[in-house]
Each structure stands twice: as C-alpha cells, then as structure tokens.
Amino acid sequence: MNMDAKAARPIPQKRSVMNTPADPSPAEAARAKPPFKLKTSPSHAKLPTVANRGTLSRNGPTSAEQDAGVYSKVWYASTSERKIAEEALVKSNKDGSFLVRKSSGQDVKQPYTLVVFYKKRVYNIPVRYIESSRQYALGREKSGEEHFSSVVDMIENHQRQPLVLIDSQNNTKDSTKLKYPVKV
Numbered sequence: 001m002n003m004d005a006k007a008a009r010p011i012p013q014k015r016s017v018m019n020t021p022a023d024p025s026p027a028e029a030a031r032a033k034p035p036f037k038l039k040t041s042p043s044h045a046k047l048p049t050v051a052n053r054g055t056l057s058r059n060g061p062t063s064a065e066q067d068a069g070v071y072s073k074v075w076y077a078s079t080s081e082r083k084i085a086e087e088a089l090v091k092s093n094k095d096g097s098f099l100v101r102k103s104s105g106q107d108v109k110q111p112y113t114l115v116v117f118y119k120k121r122v123y124n125i126p127v128r129y130i131e132s133s134r135q136y137a138l139g140r141e142k143s144g145e146e147h148f149s150s151v152v153d154m155i156e157n158h159q160r161q162p163l164v165l166i167d168s169q170n171n172t173k174d175s176t177k178l179k180y181p182v183k184v
Contacts, residue, residue, distance in 0.1 A: 069152035070100060070112070075181035077101040082113075082124065088184045089117035096179030100127070100151060112151060114138065116165060118176045123165050127151060138163075 070076040077085055080101045089097050097117040103110050103126065112127035128137045135147040136154055148154040155178060162175040 069150040073100075073152065073155075073181075074183055075099045075155065077184040080184040082115075084184055085113075085115045086122045086124075088182050089115060089122055092117060092180060092182050094180045095119060096176045097182050098155075098178045098180070099182045099184065100155070101184075103127075114155075116163065116176065116178065117182075118165055118174055121167065123167075125165075127154070139166075 075098060077088075077099045078101065080088075080099075082101070082104060085099055085101050089099065095118045099115050100112050101115060103113045108129065109131070110126045110128050114125040114127055116123045116125065125138050126140075128139075128141070129135075130137060130147065133147060135149055136151055137145050137147050138154065139145075146157070148157065158178045160177070162177050165174045165176065166172075167174075
C-alpha cells in the first residue's frame, strides 16, 4: 500500500517551539465555564486543557471530530499549524513519532493530516474522508487502498502494520509503524 506524502523534507534539528498564547482574562475564563456541573467518569476526568495549548476547541469537539474518534486522543493536535506540528516531531527525534492535525485547507474531503517523523524527515500525509462510504483513507486515491471507519482505526492499524512513506521529491520509499504519539 502506498501513502503519498506532501513535500517530505529534512528539517533543521535546532528549532524552538513557541506556541504560548496568553492566558485568558478572569472574565473570559468565567464565561468559558459551563453554568452547570457535569458528572464525569474517571476516564473523562483528565481531558486536555485548552489554556496555553491552542489545540482544542473551546466549545468541545465538533461532530466531525467525534465521528473520526480523534478528539480525546493524545496524538490529536487539532488546529496546530503545520510548522508547529513538524517542529514537535523533529524535537521528539524518534522514528515513528506521529500526530494528527486538522488540515490547513479545512476541506471536508481532506479534514486531517497525519504527520510522521522518520529518518530525520517529516511526512505530511493527507487523510481523506470518502463521503459515499463514510470512511477514511490516506494519501491520494488509488486502487486497492485501505479504508477505515475512523481515523482512530487508521492510526491503530498503522501502529500494528507498517505505513509506507513516499518521498515525492527524492522518489524514495520507506516504511515505519506509528510508534510514538506526540503532543503539541
């Protein structure tokens, strides 16, 4: 199975990640809290916080995020910019490091991008949504491609089975399993 990566390229190793928006004012923080208390089970008690991270929506998951199953996953970076996602993976410096972010174009047919670090390169692989079957696939459409019922299923599959990485600039192929989820 071939996965098409957009512009895989070497990334310089010494970059700092600066993604520290200002804390909300006390008035903003008070408005962001729900007017009622929710009962949560222990598994929901440790949802990621939004302060200083900029990665999750203040209003909770969108229906698309819920359908894809990505919202509460440690590897989901939501609205992280491409550059920030790439820098986080380079900083991890581990082959098989990965995260999923919303695609820059906000296209319904390509809602997410799988970002993978391997051999000092970062691969940005489009995650396509196939409306007719309500499934997901990686890269450009091709015959014999695998379809998944959710992005979570796709990630779990490639944690067990190698993902083929194609460097379109150098016309080379590599493969790796998704091993190390990276938080942005």
